[in-house]
Amino acid sequence: MFSRLSKSPWLIAIAISLLLLLWLLSGAIFRAQDNVEPDRPQAGGGLPRVEVQWLAAEPMQRRQVVQGQIEPWRRVELRAQVSASVQRLERDKGDRVEQGQLLLSLSPDDRPAQVARGEAEVRQRQSDVKAATRLRERNLISANELLRLQSELAKARAELDSARLQLRHTRILAPFAGVYDQRQVELGGFVQPGQSLLTLVDIDQLKVSAQIAQQQVTQLRLGQPVRVELLDGRSLSGELHFIAAAADPGSRSFRIEVRVANPESLRLAGASATLHIDTGETLAHRLSPALLSLDQAGRHGVKWVNQQQRVEFTPVQLLSVDNQGAWVSGLPSRVALITLGQGFVEPGQQVLTQLAAEGR
Template sequence: MSNYLSKRPWLIAVAISLLLFIWLFSGSLFEAQETATPEQPAQKQGLAKVEIQWLEASPMQRQHLVQGQIEAWRRVELRAQINGTVARLDQDKGSVVEQGQLLLSLSADNRPAQVARGEADVRQRQADVTAATRLRERNLVSANELIRLQSELAKAKAELDMARIQLSNTRITAPFAGVYDQRMVELGDFVQPGQSLLTLVDISQLKVTAQVAQQDVSHLRLGQTVRVQLLDGGVMEGQVHFIAAAADSDSRSFRVEVRVDNPQALRLAGASATLQIQTGEALAHRLSPALLSLDQAGRHGVKWVNDQQLVEFTPVQLISVDNQGAWVSGLPHKVALITLGQGFVEPGQQVITQLAKEES
């Protein structure tokens, strides 16, 4: 055999080349098996993994939120109409009073005497006119004389009415039922016409005022129900009572008043509140506010994954927010929302998706 190979050296070279080829091929195959496994395909190495949740739009009531100010339904500052001294404080501050109830008394001075004199003068003038009328029927008094006496009677009645008004102005009464809120004078103070005496407020109803932007005022109508969110979390309901016919020249917004019943007489006047105004039905998605992010332009939006497994960012409009989540519009009807890992991916990036586990 050795003699045979020694005579044919080319056979030895062929055998060595064949052995070398088999060794190289087996090494390459082993390396390929190590770098590509069924569990981790080569084309997906290095891609970020995110969790997604499929959301579908549903109808909801669109809301417009605007900050407002709560005011008493009515508030009046009662002022003195005459000169006088504060003679009596008939009610205490904070008292609930009825319409017509006496609140404060000023000194009458000589006003009762003026009324008595006026009444006597009217009686005398009335007797003169009665007698002159009878005489005129018999042509014993001229027509001019009768007219003069009638004129004096009318003047006496006017003076009597003035004296009675002056006397009644010593009694400061409630023009409507409400709460005796403030008093600006004390017992014995001398007051003059126009001087403030006290304030009376009606809080059986409240008035919430707000300025609504010109692009939103068209959604409002008189009598429309509005939710009023208080600072302590409480909620009241009211109706649109007034919508300004013209916008404010500075802010270009319209004044709106909402009337709210307050049967418990809660002390809310002067506080702030948020008006939640329904502006029609819209299709929207409900999601956690934590999933909202900002793009480079500062717009609110969310990240989701399209059919090509690419990340997209879509700006959204925030319709309303409550304890359960946020309602947003602007997304496709059905969307694969990224619920975990959105902070580590950018729009246009290809990702691996995994359905989020549903909370039990």
């Protein structure tokens, strides 16, 4: 063979080229094998990783916050009971009046004369009955005649009472102490029965009315202290004095009323206010509202990790929310709350946990 190669130099050149090519290829293959890392199993077998924070339940004061409307303790619209003209305006709007004080006078017209006529008629009928009674004792008149005279006396007395009532209705008196708030008539004006004359309000006490949800009404009881926050930042103290026995058919909410002392007679009736009602202490967790999520039923809840490193979803009740966070109830007393990655895991899924950094 070598003798042939020696006789054919071109064959020697080809053989050398093939050997050189094989040597180069073998070196590249060995380097590639050196650079390949051996297969290593992924940490956790491919389980998702989440950050958790341990939260413990704390005592907190449950409080219901609702918007309310401030109203006078009492408000009455006084109306005319007789046809007459306005004769005198005894008091002016804005005046404070006492119970029984004269506020407005209507013209008496012929009502005093009707009273005098009625009184005379009663005296005449009383005299007739008195005489007939003596005659009846001696059987000089029949029992039916005496009964007729007694009936006429009763009729005269009823007519007299009616005449006196008509005259009394010309004097409009304050049914309770309060403030003469509005007047709907002027001096000399003619009024008819049922026509509004004036409005009297009692603001020595105020009541703040509000509507509360049916889920929350069971936490209320009469006499509970209530803080009434006004729009200007001032606060008044009151107590819950009324809870409706039945819900409003339209809103399914219950009306409540809070009694508030107003010794300075502040003009607050008609304004809005915020009611803060303390309903007792309970254990709850304070967390960021951003950690709340909804399940398929639309319930608010949070995701956390149990001892088996599986994700749990627990519906919670939102007790209160402020700038610092939200108070919720319904979680275990101590819970590993998912603070990062909760949107990528589902209840029942196994995960790897990592404690969240402090201050996050």
